[in-house]
Amino acid sequence: MVARACRLIEQAEEPPTLDELAQAAGMSRFHFHRVFKAVTGVTPKAYVAGDRAKRVREELASRDTVTQAIYGAGFNSNGRFYAAAPGLLGMTPTQFRSGGNGNVIRFAVGQCSLGAILVAATGKGVCAIEFGDDPEALVRSLQDRFPKAQLLGGDQDFDRLVAKVVGFVEAPAQGLDLPLDIRGTAFQQRVWKAIRDIPAGATASYRDLAKRLGAPKAVRAVAQACAANGIAVAIPCHRVVRTDGSTSGYRWGVARKRALLTREKAV
Numbered sequence: 001m002v003a004r005a006c007r008l009i010e011q012a013e014e015p016p017t018l019d020e021l022a023q024a025a026g027m028s029r030f031h032f033h034r035v036f037k038a039v040t041g042v043t044p045k046a047y048v049a050g051d052r053a054k055r056v057r058e059e060l061a062s063r064d065t066v067t068q069a070i071y072g073a074g075f076n077s078n079g080r081f082y083a084a085a086p087g088l089l090g091m092t093p094t095q096f097r098s099g100g101n102g103n104v105i106r107f108a109v110g111q112c113s114l115g116a117i118l119v120a121a122t123g124k125g126v127c128a129i130e131f132g133d134d135p136e137a138l139v140r141s142l143q144d145r146f147p148k149a150q151l152l153g154g155d156q157d158f159d160r161l162v163a164k165v166v167g168f169v170e171a172p173a174q175g176l177d178l179p180l181d182i183r184g185t186a187f188q189q190r191v192w193k194a195i196r197d198i199p200a201g202a203t204a205s206y207r208d209l210a211k212r213l214g215a216p217k218a219v220r221a222v223a224q225a226c227a228a229n230g231i232a233v234a235i236p237c238h239r240v241v242r243t244d245g246s247t248s249g250y251r252w253g254v255a256r257k258r259a260l261l262t263r264e265k266a267v
Contacts, residue, residue: 001025002039005032006047015048041215041222046186053185107142108154109135112166114256118142119154119162125179129165129232131252168233169260172200173267178234184225187218191225198239200264205243227251233260 005021016024021044022032036044105127107120118138120128128145132138143151154162161178168176182189194212198204204212206222213222226237227249238257242248250257 002036005036005044006040009044009048009051015052018044038215039217040187041210041213041218042187042190050185050187103146103149104152105142105146105149106152106154106158107139108158108162109138110162110166112169114169114252114259117162117166117169119158119165121158121161122181124181126161126231126234127181127183128230129234130230131232131256165233170263172260172264175200176234180231180234182231182235184228187221188225188228191222192229192235192237195226195229195235195237195240198236200236200239201267203239203241203245203261205241205245207243209240223249236260239264 005025008016008021008024018029018033021036022029025032027035033044036047040047042050103122105120105122107118107128109116109118111117114131116132116135116138118128118130118132118135119126120142128142130138130141164178165176167174182192184192190213191209194209195204206219206226207216209222210216210218215221222240226240229235229237229251232238232252238250238260247254247257247261
C-alpha cells in the first residue's frame with residue numbers, strides 16, 4: 001500500500017494531498033500518515049518534498065530553459081518555484097544548471113594521520129570533509145561535483161578551520177562544532193541529524209537509528225543515508241555500527257572508521 005502511495009506521488013502532475021493519498025489507500029488521514037512514516041521513515045509531506053526536489057534537479061538538467069523546468073517539475077507558478085528552489089537545490093536554479101557557476105566554494109587539502117583530508121565550505125557552512133590517499137583525487141572529486149563553481153583556495157581564516165578539523169581527528173576530546181551546509185533528501189537529513197546526536201565514544205547500530213526515527217523497518221535506508229554522507233567526522237557516521245557492534249562499510253575505508261572509534265573510546 002505504501003509503495004503504491006509512493007508511485008502515486010511520483011507519477012502525479014500535481015502533488016497529491018494527504019486526504020487524496022489516504023483515500024486512495026482506503027485509510028483515515030491519521031492511520032495512513034502513521035503507517036506511511038513507519039514504513040518509509042518520513043512523513044507523506046516530506047516524501048512529496050523529496051520527490052519534488054528530485055524532479056527539479058532532473059528537469060533543470062534536461063530542459064532548455066528554467067521556465068520549462070518549472071512546469072516540468074509540477075510547479076504552477078514561477079513564484080512558488082523560486083521560493084522553494086534554495087531549499088531544494090542549495091543554490092539558485094541558474095547556478096544549478098551551470099554546474100554551480102557563481103557559487104563560491106573555498107577548499108583546502110591537508111594531511112592527518114588518516115591520510116589526506118579535504119575540507120570545503122560555502123558561505124553557509126562546511127559542505128564537504130573527505131578522507132583519501134590521493135590529494136589530487138579529492139580535489140578532482142570536488143571539481144566534478146561543481147564543475148563551474150568558483151573554487152578558491154583557503155585563506156588564513158579557512159586554514160584555521162581546516163586545522164580545527166584535523167585537530168579533532170587527532171584529538172577527539174577537543175570536540176567539533178562547525179556550521180554546516182547540508183544537502184540531502186528529507187530522510188537523509190533526519191538520519192544525519194540523529195547521527196550528530198550520538199556522543200563521541202559511543203556507537204549506535206543502523207537498527208537503533210531506524211527505531212529512533214520511528215521507522216524500525218527502514219534499516220537499509222538508514223545504511224544508505226550513512227553511505228551518502230559527504231561530511232566526515234562533523235556528521236560522525238563512523239559511530240554507526242552493525243547490530244553486533246562490529247564495524248562495517250565506511251565511505252572512507254573501514255580502517256579509518258576503526259581508528260576514529262578507537263580514539264574516541266580512549267577519551
